[in-house]
Amino acid sequence: MSGNSPLFFRDGLKFLFSKGGQIFESTLEINAEPMPLFLARGYNSRPIFSPNGNEVLFTSDRGDHSFVGVYSLISKTIKWVAPDVTQDQLGVWSPDSKSIAFIRTPGIKIGELENFTTGTPFSLMVAEIESGILKAIWKSPGLDGGFAQSYSANPITWTITNRILFHSEHIGWNHVFSINPDGSDLKDITPGDGEVESFVVDPTGQNIYFDGNREDINRRHIWKSSVMNANPTAVTLGDGIEMYPIFSGNELYCVRSSFNATKVVARIEESKKLAVPIFPQKPVSFNASLFVKPEAVTFKAADGTLIHGQLFINRTITTQRPGVVYMHGGPTRQMLLGFHYSDYYSNCYAFNQLLANQGYAVLSVNFRNGIGYGRDFRMTKNQGPRGATEYQDVVAAAKYLQSLSEVDPAKIGLWGGSYGGYLTAMGLARNPEIFKAGVDLHGVHDWSFDGHDATNSWGLLKSESELARKSSPVADLSKWVAPVLMVHGDDDRNVNFQQTVDLVEKLRAKNVAVELLVLPDEVHGFLRYESWSRVFTATKDFFDRKLK
Template sequence: MIDFGLGKLRLWSAAAACAGLFMTQAAGTHPAAFTLSDVMQAPFPYYMVAAPTGAAVAWVFDAKGCRNIWVADPSHGAKARQITPYTEDDGFDIGELAWSPDTTSIAFTRGQSLEDETPANVNNSPKGPMPKEVWVVATAGGVPHKVGAGDSPSFSPDGSRLLFVDKKRILTVAASGDGEAQPLLIDQGTVDSLTWAPDGKRLAFVSHRGSHSLIGVYDFVDQTIVWLSPSLDYDSSPAFSPDGARIAFVHVAEKAPPEYFSQRSGRPWSIWTADVKTGQGRRVWIADAGPGSVFHPTISANNDVPSATNLFWTNHDDLVFPWEKSGWLHLYAVPVQGGTARALTVGKFEVIHVVFSQDRKRLVYSSTQDDTDRMHIWTVDAEHGSAVRTGQSHAIEDLPQIGADGALFALQSDGDQPLHPVVLSAGEQWRRLAPEAIPSSFPSSKLVMPRAVTFRAKDGQETHAQLFLPRETTSKPHPAILFFHGGPKRQMLLGFDPKRTYSWIYAFNQYLVAEGYIVLSVNYRGGTGYGLDYREADDLGPGGGSELNDLLGAITYLRGRQDVDSHRLGIWGPSYGGLMTALGLARASDALAAGVDYSGIHNWSTYEPIDGADANRRAVESSPIATIDQWHSPVLLVQADDDSVVPFQQAAELIEGLRSHNIDHDVIMIPNEIHDMARYSSWMMLFNAADVYFNRHLDKRSAPAP
């Protein structure tokens, strides 16, 4: 511990924190009905993918940091089973599952970071950082076989070979994974989006070259590459025609704006088709000017849904795609020959995750239609439209998959039920696939059901949130904690989240409520779920920090509640939520007793390059660091030092400012961890530390005696 007098810095390593040096329990006044370990014990399911034949489905379970692949075949009534043998919370993640055509094996990517191409060393191995690797395991179970360094495995349609990517190379190996992988091609750019022709004779891919991206088609017979209508723009989402003779793709004629700057309109994007033999292409459709002119993909395309794309070629020669023409992300269809796009989904909601049936006739998607704070599964006919909701329930359903036999799978959760894999039964009810995986000691009966609330931001904007109220009744007002998610392109829901990070955070917020805190989880501007104008809000982030209005409105809302002790308000959040935490402490310190900031952005001007003196000045003014002289509440900073999303220097810069202004702060640094922390123990360390910090600081700042 290093003591700087009035401005105290207590610096702890993760090891010291986990050993209990930091987390000596304060004399709290909020006994919980269950432990943090109790509510964090349920395995988290993700990366569900249906088999190409039959009715089987596979997914990954993360059980306290130990990731394994599970398989179920509900058509035969077989019990779900684990097929990989991993046993440790070692930081190794699993993703990108790919079934072999005969369903006897599954290829997958395993690595200590699936965030990007940078190798990580989360488990502190003396051997140093480990690259992502492709593995193959038999669906009957057994010892997985390592294929080689790389990711994005994909079996050929005839099952004879397995392809995968290693940065600029596409490699090929026998489908069994035996033998040494050989380069199929070596490209100038970084390769992704491997897409097979229906007959398996050609392979489309995207080559990212920094200033532009191209779509190439590799011919296995001629061993040649054809580039599709190449330009200096950005092409993506290749989709083969049913006969394999043509490919449709998305064409964006300008570089994407900086991630945290709002842009509602721009140079219109378009859809093209090209001949796979000649590469000659033509424009089929172009977006209208105004709303929707900037291409915005569905979340599916961010590796949340296996083999997802933003473009679907139907069996009757329509192209289906996402578009924000109405100010909401919906599905549209346009004839391959060209024409006017027609809406397949309509309303004030957003399409989130989308998958396409094997017969190219229907799309299955999740959306918040008719239920703003929950997602449900819908199907729509690709030719005629008319969306229909499947499996009526009051729970949350997301990340759908369609089996080869038409069966529908999803991941389901609720306010008191952790996420679990389900299949739609003949009676239109969702049935759990692995109910035994959730421990009987999971405290479902002791959790609270959050309520959907709205309040007015300081500038009058309506803001959505989830309010968690303790079960206990007391005559005294409760301390309260504001939570802000990261992103900011996220939406928190009325239940356990389909994203792992936010599912665990939801569990922690439930634990805080069990201790007697009121928790308000705020879906502030810049987030998804509420339309284009809300996501691309005016003056957002480095452009003015308008999201501060939602934070100030949330404080006013809590202080106006009779069940809240307005003298004991805390605030916390990860990533962009860390920025919101720091922004609150720097702009409304009189109203906030303490904060916990995980991996927050603290100075926009040093976070990313900003062109122009005026824009740079505004970015600084929009940052917490700009008003640190108004900050006097204590803060706990937690930072992973191998964070490639929010660099460690952001925390270091804030610490220097806190030191120079004698502001009480504590720091936990986690060596070798990544942004979305890979180890369960790291999350438990963060949550335990935050819990003790709030108990310590909110307990001693109670309301003054009358």
Template sequence: MASYVSESGYVETQQVRGKVGTSKPIGDELLLLDVETHEQHALDLSVLPAISDDPLRELRARARERRRAQTQPATQPAESRPATRAANHLREEDESEDDVGPAQQRAKRRQRAERTATAQQLPPETPESESPPASAPAEEEESDKPRPVQVRDVVWSRDGQRVVLQVLSLDNKDRWLATVDLAEHKLVPLEHWRDEAWINERFAELGWLLDNETIYFLSEEDGWSHLYLRSVSSDQRRRLTSGRYEVSDVSLSRDGQRLYYTANATHPGVYEAYRIEIASGRSEQISRLGGRNRILLSPDEQTLLVQHSSSTRPPELYLHPLRPGAEARRVTSTTSDEFLRLPWVEPQIVEVPSPGGGTIYARLYAPPEQPRTSVRAAAGSPRTAVGASDALGATRPAVMFVHGAGYLQNAHQGWSTYEREFMFHSLLAYRGYVVLDMDYRGSAGYGRDWRTAIYRDMGGPELEDLEAGVRWLADNARVDPVRVGVYGGSYGGFLTLMALFRKPELFACGAALRPVTDWAHYNHGYTSNILNVPQIDPETYARSSPIEFAAGLKRPLLLCHGMQDDNVFFQDTVRLAQRLIELGKQDWEVALYPVEPHGFREPSSWLDEYRRILKLFETHLAARAAE
């Protein structure tokens, strides 16, 4: 990655991450070492159930067929040769090469060749003066050998006589728990889960009870993260929690009689502290603070240290006696008086029906001066929200914020990590905008099926949910549907582009910040979970990458990207800009930030970016009211 602003005055470069599918996976080996005799014994991982059963077998077979077809003689008629990329079928060009000059024709052909090669990880034909990109490892022929794995956890019992291992396949489709027969030097499988989409490593906590016989662990096997017990010497197994909520942050009491945990059992956006008696299975809620809470049990187990926040107040520390319903006492005051004095707009949590079934939870910021009426809020109790009655007056413009990361929850009732956006949304509300911030499909906090709805289809279900959000605003918040803008960063930038390119009439304008424009250029760990790898699943990359749909742009677009971004490379925006130029698109611009990484560091850069976003909305949303 190049750095153009440097102390040396020269362009400096640094090594950054590789791209998805460009390195050969190398799995762990597992050895048992006798510290007294110094003997070591290799543990056979092939005993893990289904370790040789490749869940991507069919995709690999199709990839091999494509490669064989591509080796056919070049003299074969073009119309009888298979397409080199599914994108050639999915993308509809809005202009032909006959409409442009020779130089533009060459640029268009070269751009298409580059995109085709990127998706299949094959180097494009390049002039001798240019260096071709490094090629990715070729797919191996089908075999029944064990898949490579990662040994994630090695947890010994308290007496040191037993050990339990947590193992994940590198394709992240399988998870195993196993123990080791120390005398026979062999692995003994205990639990096995396969997710046809991907295993959720966030819910993989594991530990021992004091009996040195029983382990506790989290699993999403029923679609929600819950707590289980399992004997390591028998098939005895017991489920401790159940319901449409997620359990996390598990810890064992000193006497081994209880497990403490956090869960969003009362509402998807409220996280409270709980404990459960292991013998009886009786659980009880300890905290009732509302909002978002993280807990730490005191050494004497008389008190919980709680990091508590609300939607308008950053986290503070509280001491909570270890009694259900006890009063918590705040012990820190880290928020400035200046911040506390400002009249921030408190977001309401609302429910938006999802086209895929279920409910999209969202934060709604309403203009403070706007007339209000009572509507059904997310928790089911009457809350004030913007009314839908025609008698309330003229419609308002709106902005939809699209959170990043994909798998992240932002419509909870605690303090958001998007603190700048929270402040910006208050500003927009005071200027008369309604702001909707949705936990679209793929977001965290709502169970396995919501998380995996985007498998092999990034930008499909989420875009449907954004479209449902616009309809909800028009029906419930007195919003003019032709005056709705959209913005977001990283994954939110990606979805902003997908919306503007694939649903060009949905939003009046949009700002895509540090966006992924081609998933074949993102990292391996995140991307391969959801889209597999481009060598075996190019169709998925084609339908999920905004650059393939850039021809659909009709509305004003602002692109903002830091040139030192080592997460989503600046190259993503550069390549999209070139594509938009080739397509002859207008009403778009790029703001580049030479010294900024993925998350900006300089206040001046944040200010510049949000001034540009505000100007975009004021120009194309607020100003249209007079038209």
């Protein structure tokens, strides 16, 4: 049986895991038959043992509301903690096993749709298990919840030194805050410009180690700060990318990569500010002569917004070359100056390196709506189906490439996947005078399409259908003349395959040169190595034929 979130009992002989909305118990035997720990309505997940080992805290999602529950391993009963019409989630235990802290957000009203581009007010709650006494110890001052609590794997912690730590971006950046259980002494312990993506508390409970892009906005490094004072100090430095700090005993580990080395598990030697690979001990590194060291660049969009990107250019080539703009998906992502911590974007980074090696100049653009540059940048107005304001960042990236003496301004292409596929199609539809070829991987092409696809998470109302269509590539097909390679797996659970079916048929009807790579039974993130290989081989061949 498959599952997730494994959690071992103290004796190490059994463990809990979540599957299909229930929590199961199993031994470690190969042919063990997992049994439900309990049966309850809703989607039950995130089991956490109490420090005394007698109870299991969990979340039960009921759709329009959710509960936090405590299951007793002794009495075999469930105690629902302060049930309400709200969304209660992400519970954690106090050190004495007598209380829990959790996040509370409003329940979902009739007709209310998910919209990840807006914020959600949230409260930090503390409840005594035995008495049921509940207190909101802190409330967000505005619509500052949702993303900060959902993007991080563990956005709330109760330390053994009796401080509650939690993510919030009410100051404009996703930071870690420390507060007493009674709601006093709130402190931002990761101050300054920069995002925090994850953190871990050290064994003493006195410090946190966190990853983020403070002082190096195009990478990630590990930092240390006291849970009581705002005094961040760098733990890793340099050209590497270090993510996901975690302790095993007193040893600190992370995931590390660089511009020419794929990610590895590394042990951090704090005194030397080094991350030493331990698995594999000899990481896959590529000859520096084959890779270019991407350059951090900035440029301004038409409305004056400063946009960051990474330029891949082989300066040993003296002749002019084609330029290619790359757009990530998400859109809540950020490309970096090295192999990405996400497998999908690590592969895309490698392909951008290949293009640079083969005589292209590639500009990977971190358009607005992405992470890494603060809440306002991510939550920019009129984005996506409500105006596509971020598309001007793509045009600005292309014009930046055209301004380079090494680039042939008449040979600009673009490519991207998912949201990047959407922006690829936008470029070909809106600006044929700039973009001469594009590769669109599983992109959204009609935001008004009322299907089970990515449009649902934007909270689009029927009254917004016309605006959504105007913000889509299909609204400007009359101008589309450039050739395109369309790639899509037909078992895509993120972007409906029909988005590609519809666009291809429309383009064929107007005699646009459409090349197609359909991957039967493949999903959004391409599970098979063969799929990635076919996609990148086809993409390079396409650009070679259309831009060189």
